[in-house]
Amino acid sequence: MNTAQRRYSSAAVFLHWLIALLIIGQIAGGLYMHRLPATTLKFELYQWHKSFGVTILALSVLRLGWRLTHRPPPLPDAMSRIEQFGARASHAGFYVLLFALPLVGWAMVSASPKDLPTVLFETVPFPHMPGLPQSKSLEAAFMQTHKYLAYSAIALLFLHVAAALKHHFIKRDDVLTAMAPWIKPKSSS
8 A cells, every 4th residue: 555545635634633723722712711700801712712613613514525525544454443443433523523512602602691792703793593592591501511522522632642642652553644744654665
C-alpha cells in the first residue's frame, strides 16, 4: 500500500485539525466564561462561543459529507477486533457530539426567556430555533444536556489523543501519521 492510501485526504486532514482546534477553544472558552459574573465581557464571550459553535456545526456538515464520499485509510491489520470497534465507535461518537453540542446550544439559547439575540461574529444575526417555546425549565434542561455533552467531548478527546499516542509510541504503527502529514510514516512501501 502506498503512502497516499495510508493517509487521509488533504481536505479531511484540514477539516479534522481545524475542527479540533475550534473544539479545544470552545471547551476552554466555555469553562472560562461559565465562571464569569454577568458582565459585558461574559455576554461578548457567549456571542463568540455561539459563533464558533455554528461554525463547528457548518464545518461538521462539510466533514461528514466528505467522509461519506471519500474512503478513509484502512485500520492497521494488527489491530484487534475490539480496537477496531473502539476506533469506529469513538469516531461515531465524535460525529454525534459535533452535531449535538451546537444544536443543543442553539436550542438552549432559543428556549431562554431572556430572548437574547445571537449575532455571529458581531455581524450576522442568527435566528432562534423555529417552533421552540421560551421556557426557563426547557432552557435549564438544554443547559444541563449541553454541559454533559461538553464533558463527554472532553472525555472522548482525551481518549482519542491517548489512543493516537499509544499507536504512535507503543504500537509503532501509522495510525497517527494517517491524520498528521507532518509526521513521517513508520512503515514504507
